[in-house]
Amino acid sequence: MRMRFFATTAMTVCLATAGGQAYAEELTLLVDNSPDTVAIAEALTAAYTQSNPDVTFTVEARPGGSEGDNIVKTRLTTGEMTDVFLYNSGSLLQALRPSRTLEPLNDLPNIGNVMESFTSTVSDDDGNIYGVPVQAAMGGGILYHIPTYEELGLEIPKTWDAFMANNAIIAEKTDKAPIIQTYRETWTSQLFVLADYYNVQMAEPDFAEKYTANEAKYADTPAAKKGFERLQAAYESGYFNEDFGAATYNDGLRMVATGEGVHYPMLTFAIAAIQQNHPEQLKDVGFFAQPGDNADENGLTVWMPAAYYVPKGGDHTDIALDFVNFVATPEACEIMTEAVGASGPYLIKGCTLPDDVPPSVADMLPYFEGDGRNAPALEFLSPVKGPGLEQITVEVGSGIRDADSAAELYDRDVEKQAKQLRLPNW
Amino acid sequence: MQMKSPYPYWFVAPAAVIFTVLFLVPTAASFWFSLTNWDLFGFQFIGLENFIDFFSEPFLIKGLTNTIIFAVLTSGAKTVLGLLLAVLLTSGLFGQGLLRSIVFFPVLVSTIGVGILFAEMMHPTHGAINVALGYIGIDGPGWLTNPKLALYSIALVDIWRGVGLATLIYIAGLAAIGNEYYEAARIDGATRLQLFWRVTVPLVRPATTTVVILSLIGGLRLFDLIWAMTRGGPGFSSDVLASVIYKQYQAGFYGLSTAGNVILFALIALIIAPLAWWFNRKELDL
Numbered sequence: 001m002r003m004r005f006f007a008t009t010a011m012t013v014c015l016a017t018a019g020g021q022a023y024a025e026e027l028t029l030l031v032d033n034s035p036d037t038v039a040i041a042e043a044l045t046a047a048y049t050q051s052n053p054d055v056t057f058t059v060e061a062r063p064g065g066s067e068g069d070n071i072v073k074t075r076l077t078t079g080e081m082t083d084v085f086l087y088n089s090g091s092l093l094q095a096l097r098p099s100r101t102l103e104p105l106n107d108l109p110n111i112g113n114v115m116e117s118f119t120s121t122v123s124d125d126d127g128n129i130y131g132v133p134v135q136a137a138m139g140g141g142i143l144y145h146i147p148t149y150e151e152l153g154l155e156i157p158k159t160w161d162a163f164m165a166n167n168a169i170i171a172e173k174t175d176k177a178p179i180i181q182t183y184r185e186t187w188t189s190q191l192f193v194l195a196d197y198y199n200v201q202m203a204e205p206d207f208a209e210k211y212t213a214n215e216a217k218y219a220d221t222p223a224a225k226k227g228f229e230r231l232q233a234a235y236e237s238g239y240f241n242e243d244f245g246a247a248t249y250n251d252g253l254r255m256v257a258t259g260e261g262v263h264y265p266m267l268t269f270a271i272a273a274i275q276q277n278h279p280e281q282l283k284d285v286g287f288f289a290q291p292g293d294n295a296d297e298n299g300l301t302v303w304m305p306a307a308y309y310v311p312k313g314g315d316h317t318d319i320a321l322d323f324v325n326f327v328a329t330p331e332a333c334e335i336m337t338e339a340v341g342a343s344g345p346y347l348i349k350g351c352t353l354p355d356d357v358p359p360s361v362a363d364m365l366p367y368f369e370g371d372g373r374n375a376p377a378l379e380f381l382s383p384v385k386g387p388g389l390e391q392i393t394v395e396v397g398s399g400i401r402d403a404d405s406a407a408e409l410y411d412r413d414v415e416k417q418a419k420q421l422r423l424p425n426w
Numbered sequence: 427m428q429m430k431s432p433y434p435y436w437f438v439a440p441a442a443v444i445f446t447v448l449f450l451v452p453t454a455a456s457f458w459f460s461l462t463n464w465d466l467f468g469f470q471f472i473g474l475e476n477f478i479d480f481f482s483e484p485f486l487i488k489g490l491t492n493t494i495i496f497a498v499l500t501s502g503a504k505t506v507l508g509l510l511l512a513v514l515l516t517s518g519l520f521g522q523g524l525l526r527s528i529v530f531f532p533v534l535v536s537t538i539g540v541g542i543l544f545a546e547m548m549h550p551t552h553g554a555i556n557v558a559l560g561y562i563g564i565d566g567p568g569w570l571t572n573p574k575l576a577l578y579s580i581a582l583v584d585i586w587r588g589v590g591l592a593t594l595i596y597i598a599g600l601a602a603i604g605n606e607y608y609e610a611a612r613i614d615g616a617t618r619l620q621l622f623w624r625v626t627v628p629l630v631r632p633a634t635t636t637v638v639i640l641s642l643i644g645g646l647r648l649f650d651l652i653w654a655m656t657r658g659g660p661g662f663s664s665d666v667l668a669s670v671i672y673k674q675y676q677a678g679f680y681g682l683s684t685a686g687n688v689i690l691f692a693l694i695a696l697i698i699a700p701l702a703w704w705f706n707r708k709e710l711d712l
Contacts, residue, residue, distance in 0.1 A: 066676040387679075400663065417677070422470075
């Protein structure tokens, strides 16, 4: 009697599950909680459901930053990961051990659409590709207030000296802050150093390789140390906003949008935030690459966007792969532009931008045309990035530490990361 | 002479299981993981390398001195202020009950809330404190942005937040002192100051022990207030051991941060154990 009860229940359960699978599939997608990534996830999944009515998605949001990192790592190791998830490309991805935890995407029909410059940041040593880019490439450089430039008749600086000369004019003729710094949110302090990488690569083309192999250091490579020196020079000039130590990222965006400040070193993803917070002033904000020593070699340091990944061993791997395949199409780019506006060039071949992009985006596009005056940021070329950089750059930017000792300290900081990844030669 | 317990051993089994699963196993596990390179996907035994790395951490010495400065400063201030406030609030003052509640109120507020609120009030240009100072013609400092000042500003907030608890313990301690001691001293012609130094302070020693040890432990492992106010900044200037450990954890160096926790555990034990022994010995002398 009891046996039969069990057998019947088991059969009913089996039938129910099998029947369910044949008609409707419910997938999950984990993204970070910033409004634009959520909006994009919802738009993309809705479009996919429209052409595949039997598949529906639930979008889950998680915090960003290192808290989010821990959530992703924990869910991956415990097998609780969603069918598709969003995560960084570049050095952070390597910490997920992609070859052990993620499905390779090399066999997807559309994987050829993804630009080589991106796939190299989501691959392992054996050439397996793991991610499909979501959103556009970003530039690291300097956001500036266009009306102030027009009023004072300033030109876009191509060298660091020209940049400082502009700052001197702004300081003399206006009461605006020439350079905006916002150290309440420490990550914003790293830009002068990280966005200088195009200049480093022009001077030392094999720096990233040697750096990963523990053969080159910030402290003994003059071109690399220059980022710290520029930050120090910026602090010593006294051109910062008065409350730089306590201002927040949102304060910085407000200052550059309204013209309280004129230059804000930042990544171009801030354009989306300006669009949210100060839509009226979006047309007043322009962008240029961080100037270096030589006007002829001026170029942009580029950050790669995050990507969608499919974990190994999920219940709906085939559908998840098909969804990711759909994201690697020009159609998906259109959906993203429609959802959150254009923030930069896409990394999918065949994607186009609308004609009326904000000036900051238009300023960024020339760096991607022709022979490409751009280079990826170091974190996309080397897995070695120290966790303490943002504190060190706050110290340099607040006059607590000088560039020489900062570069040395950072070299010691990255050792921990390299050891954790068990890189050879560290 | 120990009495044989009237209960059979299996009476303690449920408690023993809970204690083992929730306390013994994690403690043993953390000692083990502090000896590994651990990234959640796997671990590798690396001996004492984490401890070597942790001790060669450039900000460790700074974090360590800050921890000790912070703990001694806040613990000392809470003890002295707590005793004085307790004496004041047991002296039959008008509205005594209300005043006691007011002193205790900050203890009930969430630490993170206190931290965020004070960080805003200590903003160098538009914070309430410097704006108020501006009215009387004082140019207030960057409370949290001046690297020389940040740790002390946080300490001030921590004292404000914690003094209520110290006061409460002292009020209980004072209530336990019999009135006859004061009467006897008064008959001998003691002044009020003498009453305080010769009667109150020695007899309130058990409360002092509790306040000093609790606030010292609290100060040594304080994290939430510092994280909410400065995140150890500017730079590393208000880093304490707990925030250094947390940053290692955030960076995904789980083995290294576990080693840091073992070190913090050892440090607290090394400071508190002799202190507790010293206090207890004094108590016997009385």
